[in-house]
Amino acid sequence: MxxxxxxxxxxxxxxxSQQVLNGVSFTVAAKTFTVLAGPNGAGKTTLIRCILGxxxxxxxxxxxxxxxxxxxxxxxxxxxxxxxASDLPPAWSLAQLARWLHxxxxxxxxxxxxxxxxxxxxxxxxxxPLGALSRGERSLAQLAVALAPRPExxxxxxxxxxxxxVAQERALDLLLGFLEETECTVLLATQDLTLAERLxxxxxxxxxxxxxxxxxxxxxxxxxxxVTLPSAETSVAGGEVCARQEVLGGIQTTVRINDSKAFASWxxxxxxxxxxxxxxxxxxxxxxx
Amino acid sequence: MRAFFASFAYFFRxxxxxxxxxxxxxxxxxxxxxxxxxxxxxxxxxxxxDVGPMAFLALALTLAAVLGSKSLATNEGMRHLRFLAGQGVxxxxxxxxALAASLVLAVACGVLAALPALGxxxxxxxxxxxxxxxxxLLAALWALGHLLTxxxxxxxxxxxxxxVVLGLSVLAWRELAMVLGRFLxxxxxxxxxxxxxxxxxxxVVLASLVTVNKGHSHMEEARRWVSWSLWPAxxxxxxxxxxxxxxxxxxxxxxxxxxxxxxxxKSGRFWLLSGExxxxxxxxxxxxxxxxxxxxxxxxxxxxxxxxxxxxxxxxVAPDLPVAALNPEPGDASVALVRLDTGATTRxxxxxxxxxxxxxxxxxxxxLVLFVDPQVKGRNEHRRLVAIEAQxxxxxxxxxxxxSFALCQASPEALEVLEIHYPSEPDxxxxxxLELSLWRLFWHDRTFAKLLSVPLPADYLAATVQxxxxxxxxxxxxxxxxxxxxxxxxxxxxxxxxxxxxxxxxPASTAxxxxxxxxLVWPEGDKTHLELVDTGGQRLAATAVPTGGVFGCQxxxxxxxxxxxxxxxxxxxxxxxxxxxxxxxxxxxxRIPEKRVYRWPFKTMASVTWAEPRPQLGGNPVFxxxxxLVAFDPATGTVRQLLPRHQPL
Numbered sequence: 001m002x003x004x005x006x007x008x009x010x011x012x013x014x015x016x017s018q019q020v021l022n023g024v025s026f027t028v029a030a031k032t033f034t035v036l037a038g039p040n041g042a043g044k045t046t047l048i049r050c051i052l053g054x055x056x057x058x059x060x061x062x063x064x065x066x067x068x069x070x071x072x073x074x075x076x077x078x079x080x081x082x083x084x085a086s087d088l089p090p091a092w093s094l095a096q097l098a099r100w101l102h103x104x105x106x107x108x109x110x111x112x113x114x115x116x117x118x119x120x121x122x123x124x125x126x127x128x129p130l131g132a133l134s135r136g137e138r139s140l141a142q143l144a145v146a147l148a149p150r151p152e153x154x155x156x157x158x159x160x161x162x163x164x165x166v167a168q169e170r171a172l173d174l175l176l177g178f179l180e181e182t183e184c185t186v187l188l189a190t191q192d193l194t195l196a197e198r199l200x201x202x203x204x205x206x207x208x209x210x211x212x213x214x215x216x217x218x219x220x221x222x223x224x225x226x227v228t229l230p231s232a233e234t235s236v237a238g239g240e241v242c243a244r245q246e247v248l249g250g251i252q253t254t255v256r257i258n259d260s261k262a263f264a265s266w267x268x269x270x271x272x273x274x275x276x277x278x279x280x281x282x283x284x285x286x287x288x289x
Numbered sequence: 290m291r292a293f294f295a296s297f298a299y300f301f302r303x304x305x306x307x308x309x310x311x312x313x314x315x316x317x318x319x320x321x322x323x324x325x326x327x328x329x330x331x332x333x334x335x336x337x338x339d340v341g342p343m344a345f346l347a348l349a350l351t352l353a354a355v356l357g358s359k360s361l362a363t364n365e366g367m368r369h370l371r372f373l374a375g376q377g378v379x380x381x382x383x384x385x386x387a388l389a390a391s392l393v394l395a396v397a398c399g400v401l402a403a404l405p406a407l408g409x410x411x412x413x414x415x416x417x418x419x420x421x422x423x424x425x426l427l428a429a430l431w432a433l434g435h436l437l438t439x440x441x442x443x444x445x446x447x448x449x450x451x452x453v454v455l456g457l458s459v460l461a462w463r464e465l466a467m468v469l470g471r472f473l474x475x476x477x478x479x480x481x482x483x484x485x486x487x488x489x490x491x492x493v494v495l496a497s498l499v500t501v502n503k504g505h506s507h508m509e510e511a512r513r514w515v516s517w518s519l520w521p522a523x524x525x526x527x528x529x530x531x532x533x534x535x536x537x538x539x540x541x542x543x544x545x546x547x548x549x550x551x552x553x554x555k556s557g558r559f560w561l562l563s564g565e566x567x568x569x570x571x572x573x574x575x576x577x578x579x580x581x582x583x584x585x586x587x588x589x590x591x592x593x594x595x596x597x598x599x600x601x602x603x604x605x606v607a608p609d610l611p612v613a614a615l616n617p618e619p620g621d622a623s624v625a626l627v628r629l630d631t632g633a634t635t636r637x638x639x640x641x642x643x644x645x646x647x648x649x650x651x652x653x654x655x656x657l658v659l660f661v662d663p664q665v666k667g668r669n670e671h672r673r674l675v676a677i678e679a680q681x682x683x684x685x686x687x688x689x690x691x692x693s694f695a696l697c698q699a700s701p702e703a704l705e706v707l708e709i710h711y712p713s714e715p716d717x718x719x720x721x722x723l724e725l726s727l728w729r730l731f732w733h734d735r736t737f738a739k740l741l742s743v744p745l746p747a748d749y750l751a752a753t754v755q756x757x758x759x760x761x762x763x764x765x766x767x768x769x770x771x772x773x774x775x776x777x778x779x780x781x782x783x784x785x786x787x788x789x790x791x792x793x794x795x796p797a798s799t800a801x802x803x804x805x806x807x808x809l810v811w812p813e814g815d816k817t818h819l820e821l822v823d824t825g826g827q828r829l830a831a832t833a834v835p836t837g838g839v840f841g842c843q844x845x846x847x848x849x850x851x852x853x854x855x856x857x858x859x860x861x862x863x864x865x866x867x868x869x870x871x872x873x874x875x876x877x878x879x880r881i882p883e884k885r886v887y888r889w890p891f892k893t894m895a896s897v898t899w900a901e902p903r904p905q906l907g908g909n910p911v912f913x914x915x916x917x918l919v920a921f922d923p924a925t926g927t928v929r930q931l932l933p934r935h936q937p938l
Contacts, residue, residue: 016509054371055507070505077377087372089303104295106376 003066005030005153005185006051011060013046019209020046023060026204026214028187033179035196035217036189037279038206039287044189045083047206048157051187052081064153077106080151080184082142082159090131094119094141097130098148106149115148122170136167143171147178156188160195168195175199197279207287217279224282225255225274227267238263243285254285292378296386299373300360304394307352311398318344319405334409341406349399353427356391357434361501362442362511370506384501388494391431392424422487429490432497436519439500443512454520461527468534471591471618477571485530492522541585542566542576545933550602551913553580553904554611559629560918561613562932563592563602575602575615577632578932580906586632590625591618603646605658608699612654614647614679626654626679639682641675649697649704651732654679658697658704658730674706674737676730686730688737693726698756698899704730706737707754709897725754725897727761727784740784755900757802759783760824762900764800781807781824790826801844801900803852805829805870810854812839817856819868830870837864845903845910850923855912863914867923906931 006028013021020043028034038044049055051062053069053076061068064075088097098115101107107115119126122140124133130141143159159175160168172195178184190196196203203220205213213220225239228250239255246252254277257263267274277285318340322333329336360366361384373383400407440451465485469478496518504511546565553560560578565571566587573592578585594600604615611629614637622643623636639645641661649658657679663670674688674695688695693710706728727741745752745765752765763780777798781790790807794800798811806829809820815838820831839856847853850867858864904911909920911931918931 049371049506052371052375054374054505056505056510073374073379073505074377076375079375079377081375083371083375087368087375089299089369089372091303100295100299101376103291103298104376104378105291 003030004028005065006187007063009060011050011057011062013050013055013057022209024211026211028185030185031183032201033186033199034202034204035200036187036204036206037193037196037283039191042206043209044206045157048155048189052076052155078152080146080149080154082146083157088130088142088145091129093127093129094124095126097145111148115144118144136163139163140167140171143174150182151184154184154186158190160192193280193283205283205286212286220282221276223257224277225257225263226277226281227253227255227272227274229253237266243288254281292382293386296373296378296383297390300387300390304356304390307394307398308401311348311401314344314348314402315404318402322405337406337409341403345399345403348402349395349427350430352395352398353391353430354434356395357431358438360387360391362435362438367506380502380505381498384498388428388431392427395427425487425490429493432494435497436500436515439511440515443508445512447512447516450516451520454524458520458524458527461524461531465527465530468531471593472572472574474571485526489523489526492526493519496522537567537572538587538589542587548913548917548932551918552604552606552613554606554629555608557904557906557911559611561604561627561629577629588627588632605647605649607650607652607654608701609652610654612650614650614657616646624657637679637682639677648674648695649699651699652701656685656732660695686735686737688728696899703732705756707897707899741786743782752897753900754897755802760802762800762802789824790822797841799842799844803846805851808844808852810842810844817842817854819852821870832868834866834868836866839864843912847910847923848908853910853921853923855921865921865928
């Protein structure tokens, strides 16, 4: 991958004796939408904080645009951040925050006005303290603030967690509208795999602090197949069984394909139809394994 | 800069509530002023003037610590940091902004609290010289609040390291306080301690910066940096000051500012001195001087007691070897034996009360004679003289003195003790009589033998006693402080108590037993008269030396010219002259100005002293002036300044 925006190299991190991340490595290419997917406790938020230079990894490092973010905090000026645990000052309203961002040089006067317009469009009261907003409204506000400086890299940590369907759609509209206008690179940490599949071009699968997969979403999905076997004892050729689930008419089996030709001929010989699994099914198989 | 101002505004806005606290306190101060007079006998202005500055200090200092603890180390503080870092603000900038906003708010709150006082007494809180130091104190408290909160929240095992370094810090600072207090004058010591404290304050502030810059919002990482930076910041300045001080003590001083006490060994080559060096530090110390090689070596012995009072050195030198005995420090019951040629020091613990002083050292430093004076501490116990084996502290002999004082003079054969008995407690405001007794202890004996007892008339307060062969010379003066304006009584006695010479000389006279007879010296007008008489009082020779007006002389016998006198001349200065009886004229008279740069305690109490043989260097008698040592060459009539070397006397 030429000139990746983000490189995570053999990154490990522990809270005291509790190892949270263990040798995580992946890269994020420019202008891609990468989803960092993982179940609860996988270490997504910790990884995001390491990526942003808030936490120091015990081993490995994180580079943004080729520079160690720990040593170059100013790189964050090129980032838009919307984190799960909001770090926006709860006592401030969006209007105050917009003024401060202008004062800090993060927003132009026009950007400040646009942020307030966006807030109004999203139905967010600009004069209400952020702490007084509902969780969904806060998430929207975070996203709006993250997008306002028109960042080169957007780091989103569960931006739709606890957000109702309507607000989620608004947030997605806002995000997609922004991505249409810019060539921003996105890293989205989420456990909402439906959303992830809808948006992602690349996926990083994180499980128990380890990276179990990273690469293009299509590649991930075509590396696996879903077949319904008559019994659990049936062996599979050209692939290995990752997960089984009893369904009507047999055992639904997720297979990691090692040899696509051998697997296809085996399916044909068995009279089985292999389907491409969804991201959720792959994730379920990987995380269960 | 923009990021700094924005971050400053962020923290300022966030802690704006503190101004309400300041205003509230100010309001309470106003109420105190308005209603206080009903309960206390003070006017409102007086109450405001008293309470205002206190409120200012209390509020500013407390708020600095509280804001330090809240700004960066709590969950909320970590969120502030993450928010600012997320906006691309450097960690250092965020830290600096938090500190600046906290200091502005702390001072503003203090001013709000003190407003009534300022209204009543304008100019009460005028920013002056101490204001930067006050700001540094606030910053240090802020940093301490930050660091301690970070340490407490992390609950790390680093606490073990913290406790160890904290313990070492306490020891180091205590040692520094002791060292500074015992070697430097109180003003210099407190100034140096203050400077060291300011350095520590700066380092504590830097420790807070390092913790944020290196630990970011990572609690464990920050905790580690707290331990690495905070306690060393507290410990290192004390260690550095102690190390620097030790370095000064170890190396030979380039400058000696003043000499206050001098104890030469018999040959006159090795000297034990007390004085000051390093003028910028005014370091008081005991040191050794090799007159032949002109090398100095500082002894690691303090010069002040725990209260900062200068402690005059009481030492004695063995009659045959370059070994001296002295009290190592005030209140220490032990005695230090110092080799004047090498500086090797051993300590002897005689098992006597702390108020014990070395009085004499026997030949080879084998026997130590100690003066036990419990009345130094106000205890009404009898004084005594105790002779012990220096190596084993085994008691050899003792002499009960009751309320008397004792002075010792050691020769290779025997110890002679001058016992001075005052009929009542010495009091310089009254003229009292005294009785002198002479005792002798041969070094191989275990009992003191009384040689002589001489009562002095009641109005003679100070006396110099000299021994030579079978003779005792007593020159007694009526003295009022340094005002020696009254006659001097001169007696020469033999050991049977028979008075051989009895003369009354003009004020400020002196006398000496010499190899040729008794030398009498007295000033008259702008001349100093010298007269040599035999033991029957018959004049052998006499001369007058144009020294100018003098108010006291010291004498010496020299091979180059028979007699040398050094006289305190008026105005300040010293005149030296040499005289060889039989020659037509007296030798050269040299006058040198004497600059008093150093004030050791002035002995105004009436006293009796042994006249010791004057040390000589190459046949030139050495004189101790108020600021240094000089040698007078009677052959050439020149004065050579021995110490201090680098400045005129």
